[in-house]
Amino acid sequence: MQYGYFDDSKQEYVITNPKTPVKWINYIGTLAFGGFVDHTGGALICRQDPALNRITKYISQMSASDFKGETLYLRIKQPHGYKVFSPYFVPTLDPYDLYECHVGLGYTRIVSEFYGIRTEATIFVSMGESRVIRDIKITNVSNAPVEVDAIPVVEYTHPDALKQLTNADWAPQTVVSKVVNEPDGHKVLLQYPFMYRDTKVNYFTSNWPVSSFESDRKKFLGDNEYGTWANPLSLQQAELSNWEAWRGDNIAALMHHLDTLQPGETRRLITQLGQEEGVDRALPRIQYFRDERNVERAFEKLAQFWDGYLSKLQVETPDVNMNRMLNVHNPRQCHTTKNWSRYLSLYQLGYGARGIGFRDSSQDVMGVLAQMPQEAKALIKQLLSVQRRNGSAYHQFNPLTLVASEGDSLEREDLPHYYSDDHLWVILAVCAYLKETGDLAFLDEVIPYYERDKHEQPLESGSVLDHLRRAVEFTRNDVGAHGLPLLGFADWNDTVNLRTGAESLFTANLYGKALLEMMDLSRHRSDPASAEKYAAYHAEMKERVNQCAWDGEWYVRYFDWDGTPLGSHTSDKGQIYINGQSWPVLSGFAEPLRARRALDSLRARLNTRNGIKISTPGFNGFDPKRGGITTYPPGTKENGGIFLHTNPWVMIAETLMGDGDRAFEYYDQINPAARNDRIDEYECEPYVYPQNILGDEHPQFGLARNSWLSGTASWTYQAGTQYILGIRPTFDGLMVDPCIPHAWDGFKVAREFRGVVYHITVENPDHVCQGITSVRVDGKVIKGNALPIFDGGTHQVHVVMGNTPDGEPSG
Numbered sequence: 001m002q003y004g005y006f007d008d009s010k011q012e013y014v015i016t017n018p019k020t021p022v023k024w025i026n027y028i029g030t031l032a033f034g035g036f037v038d039h040t041g042g043a044l045i046c047r048q049d050p051a052l053n054r055i056t057k058y059i060s061q062m063s064a065s066d067f068k069g070e071t072l073y074l075r076i077k078q079p080h081g082y083k084v085f086s087p088y089f090v091p092t093l094d095p096y097d098l099y100e101c102h103v104g105l106g107y108t109r110i111v112s113e114f115y116g117i118r119t120e121a122t123i124f125v126s127m128g129e130s131r132v133i134r135d136i137k138i139t140n141v142s143n144a145p146v147e148v149d150a151i152p153v154v155e156y157t158h159p160d161a162l163k164q165l166t167n168a169d170w171a172p173q174t175v176v177s178k179v180v181n182e183p184d185g186h187k188v189l190l191q192y193p194f195m196y197r198d199t200k201v202n203y204f205t206s207n208w209p210v211s212s213f214e215s216d217r218k219k220f221l222g223d224n225e226y227g228t229w230a231n232p233l234s235l236q237q238a239e240l241s242n243w244e245a246w247r248g249d250n251i252a253a254l255m256h257h258l259d260t261l262q263p264g265e266t267r268r269l270i271t272q273l274g275q276e277e278g279v280d281r282a283l284p285r286i287q288y289f290r291d292e293r294n295v296e297r298a299f300e301k302l303a304q305f306w307d308g309y310l311s312k313l314q315v316e317t318p319d320v321n322m323n324r325m326l327n328v329h330n331p332r333q334c335h336t337t338k339n340w341s342r343y344l345s346l347y348q349l350g351y352g353a354r355g356i357g358f359r360d361s362s363q364d365v366m367g368v369l370a371q372m373p374q375e376a377k378a379l380i381k382q383l384l385s386v387q388r389r390n391g392s393a394y395h396q397f398n399p400l401t402l403v404a405s406e407g408d409s410l411e412r413e414d415l416p417h418y419y420s421d422d423h424l425w426v427i428l429a430v431c432a433y434l435k436e437t438g439d440l441a442f443l444d445e446v447i448p449y450y451e452r453d454k455h456e457q458p459l460e461s462g463s464v465l466d467h468l469r470r471a472v473e474f475t476r477n478d479v480g481a482h483g484l485p486l487l488g489f490a491d492w493n494d495t496v497n498l499r500t501g502a503e504s505l506f507t508a509n510l511y512g513k514a515l516l517e518m519m520d521l522s523r524h525r526s527d528p529a530s531a532e533k534y535a536a537y538h539a540e541m542k543e544r545v546n547q548c549a550w551d552g553e554w555y556v557r558y559f560d561w562d563g564t565p566l567g568s569h570t571s572d573k574g575q576i577y578i579n580g581q582s583w584p585v586l587s588g589f590a591e592p593l594r595a596r597r598a599l600d601s602l603r604a605r606l607n608t609r610n611g612i613k614i615s616t617p618g619f620n621g622f623d624p625k626r627g628g629i630t631t632y633p634p635g636t637k638e639n640g641g642i643f644l645h646t647n648p649w650v651m652i653a654e655t656l657m658g659d660g661d662r663a664f665e666y667y668d669q670i671n672p673a674a675r676n677d678r679i680d681e682y683e684c685e686p687y688v689y690p691q692n693i694l695g696d697e698h699p700q701f702g703l704a705r706n707s708w709l710s711g712t713a714s715w716t717y718q719a720g721t722q723y724i725l726g727i728r729p730t731f732d733g734l735m736v737d738p739c740i741p742h743a744w745d746g747f748k749v750a751r752e753f754r755g756v757v758y759h760i761t762v763e764n765p766d767h768v769c770q771g772i773t774s775v776r777v778d779g780k781v782i783k784g785n786a787l788p789i790f791d792g793g794t795h796q797v798h799v800v801m802g803n804t805p806d807g808e809p810s811g
C-alpha cells in the first residue's frame with residue numbers, strides 16, 4: 001500500500017490518500033514564528049516558544065478526523081440551503097474526486113476536487129515575518145455556474161499552552177476578540193489574552209471583503225456545541241453573527257462571498273494569521289500581503305532560500321533513495337531539528353520546560369554546518385551559556401527566557417541531577433563548526449557560565465576554549481570505582497537510571513571522542529602541550545575501558561553502583577547494547593581486533609531488517625532500580641526497540657573499519673524513502689527519519705513513531721555525506737575519504753566549503769570499498785586527500801579509488 005510518491009523534480013513528497021496511518025506533517029517557518037501543518041490542513045503555530053506563546057489549538061491526541069487548529073470551509077449555494085465541505089478533507093470528510101498534499105520545502109500545498117470545485121491552497125510563512133499565509137485558488141471545474149462562499153477558520157489557544165489544558169475557567173475568562181473594519185470591506189479579526197492587549201495580538205485577515213465573522217466557537221458550531229466541526233450549524237445561515245467574544249473558546253471565522261463562478265473561473269483568497277504588538281503596527285504589512293504579487297514574491301523568496309540551502313551539498317550516487325534523502329529530505333530535516341530541537345512535533349508537544357535540549361541541539365547543529373554555520377554558531381553560544389562553572393551542563397533551556405533546568409532527572413529525588421554526557425557533546429559541536437568554517441577566533445569569544453548572583457549577573461565568564469576545557473576536566477574528575485565516568489542521572493540513553501555510583505561506558509567513549517577532537521584542535525592551534533595532555537587523558541581512559549569493560553565478545557555498557565556489569569553475557573536482560581559497540585570504535589579505544597569483534601557481535605545479536613536494535617533482550621517488567629527503560633514493553637523505544645539515532649554511529653564505525661558494504665547496508669535498511677511501498681507496517685512519513693521503530697520482540701515489529709525530531713537526522717546526514725561518501729571537513733581542508741559498497745562504480749558530490757565550490761567525481765574502477773590511488777584538482781595531481789583551500793571559485797576534483805599497498809590514500 002502506498003499513500004503517495006516522491007516528486008524529485010519538485011523536491012516534494014505528494015500524498016494522494018488523506019487517510020494516512022497517522023498524520024503526516026510538514027514544518028513551516030522557524031522557531032521565531034511557525035510550527036507544523038498536517039496533511040489535512042490542521043496547523044500548530046507559535047511564536048518563539050510553543051509553551052509560552054502558542055497561537056493555534058492543536059491537540060494531536062485527538063482522533064485524525066477532528067478539526068485541529070485551522071481549516072477552510074467552502075459552501076455551494078443550492079436551491080434548499082448550502083452544501084458545506086472542507087477542501088482539506090478534515091473535518092467534513094466528504095468524498096473527493098482528487099486529493100493531493102504536496103509536502104514541499106517550507107510549504108504545504110493541498111490540491112483537491114470536491115463537488116466540481118478545485119482548490120489549491122499553498123500554506124507557508126513569509127520569511128522573516130510572523131505570519132502564516134494561505135494562498136487559496138478556488139476554481140469551478142464543473143460545467144455549470146456555482147455560487148461559492150469561503151469560510152476559513154482558526155481556533156486559538158491561550159498562549160500559555162499548559163494552562164489552556166489545565167484550567168478551563170481561567171483560560172476562557174482571559175481571552176478577547178475584536179474586529180477592525182477597514183474602509184474597503186476588509187476586516188481584521190484580532191484575538192488576544194487580556195494581559196497581552198498592548199504587547200501580543202493575534203490577527204486573522206484576508207484579501208477579500210468579509211461580509212460577516214464569528215469569534216466564538218459555541219456560536220459557530222451552534223446548538224450549544226451540539227453542532228460539530230463536521231457540520232457547523234452557523235454555516236447554514238446566510239451570515240455569521242458578528243460577535244466579538246469577551247471570553248470563551250476564541251476562534252476566527254471569516255465569511256467571504258466569492259459570488260458566482262462560471263465554469264473554468266478562479267477566485268483567489270489569501271488569508272493571513274499572524275501576531276504583532278498591536279493592529280496599528282500590523283496593518284501596513286497586512287495590506288502589503290493582500291497583493292497577490294507580493295505573496296508570490298514571498299513564496300519565491302522561500303524557494304530561493306531553499307535552493308541556496310540545499311546547493312551547499314548535492315550528491316549523485318547509484319542509489320536513488322540515498323540521493324533523495326541526502327539532497328533534499330535529510331538536510332531539510334536537519335534544518336527542522338536545529339530549529340525545534342525535541343520541542344514541538346506531533347509527538348513532542350511543546351508543553352512545559354522541555355525547550356532546547358543540551359545534548360540534542362549540540363548534535364543537531366552538526367547537521368547544518370555546511371548550510372547555516374552562523375545560525376549554528378548562535379545556537380552553540382546559547383548552549384555554552386547554560387554550562388555550569390564546573391564544566392557540566394544543564395540538560396535543557398527555554399529558548400525565549402533562556403532559563404535552564406535539570407530536565408527529567410528532577411523526577412527522581414534519590415538520583416543525581418546531571419547527565420554525564422551533556423557537556424561533552426558541545427565539544428564535538430564546536431570542533432565541527434571550526435572545521436567547517438576555519439573561524440578559530442570563535443574560541444576566544446567570552447561567554448558567561450550559567451550561575452548568577454542575586455542581581456541576575458553571571459558569576460563567571462570564560463572563553464569558548466575555556467568552556468571546552470572545563471567540560472573535559474569535569475568528566476576526568478567525575479569518575480567511579482573503575483575510574484570510568486559516573487553515570488549521573490543518565491548518559492545518552494535517558495532511560496537507564498541507576499543508583500548513584502554507577503558508571504557509564506558511553507560517557508567514557510564520548511569523552512574519548514571529545515579528547516580526539518581536543519587533540520586535533522590543540523595541534524592545529526600549535527599548542528603541543530595541550531595536545532599531549534589530552535593524548536595522555538585519552539590513553540588513560542582507553543586503558544581503563546579495555547581493562548574492565550571487555551566482556552569476551554563485546555563491550556559492556558554500564559557498571560552498576562555495586563560493580564555489576566550491565567550489557568554483559570552475565571546479564572539476564574539487556575545483554576548487549578548497540579552504543580556499547582559502536583562508540584569504542586568512534587572513540588579510538590577499541591583496537592582493530594576488538595572493534596571488529598564488537599561490531600560482529602552487534603550484527604549477530606542486534607541487526608534486523610528494519611534497523612539495528614538498541615539492546616537485547618528487552619526488560620520484561622517495571623524495575624525502579626533500572627529506571628525508565630523498564631516502563632516499556634520489550635521491543636519498545638530504549639528497551640530493545642530500534643532507536644534510530646544509534647544506527648548512524650554503527651555506519652560510521654563500519655566506515656572507520658573500512659567496511660563500506662555494511663555501512664551502506666545499515667544506511668539503506670533505515671532509509672524511510674526505501675519503505676514507501678510498505679508504509680502500512682511503518683506508518684510514519686516516508687520522507688523523514690523517526691526516533692523509534694518497534695523491534696522484533698514486539699508484535700508490531702517495524703512500526704515507527706516520533707518522526708521528525710530525532711538526532712537520527714543529523715547523524716545519518718553526517719554518516720552518509722562525511723563517512724560513506726567521505727567528504728569530510730577537517731582543520732586542513734575538505735577531505736575526500738569514501739567508504740562505499742564495493743559494487744559502486746563511483747559517485748559525484750558538489751560541495752561548497754569555506755566559500756569554494758568543489759565538484760568532486762569519484763571513480764571506483766577496482767571496486768574497492770575504501771582507498772584512493774589518485775586525486776587531481778583542476779587537472780593537477782595533489783598529494784594526500786585533503787583538498788587545497790582556495791580563495792574562492794569553482795574547482796574540479798577527480799578521485800580514483802583502488803587498492804593501495806598499505807590501504808592508505810596515496811596521491
Ligand code: GLC
Pocket residue numbers: 342357359360492493494495638691710711
Ligand atoms: C530522546 C532524547 C535524547 C536521548 C534519547 C535516548 O531522543 O531527546 O536526548 O538521547 O531519547 O534516550
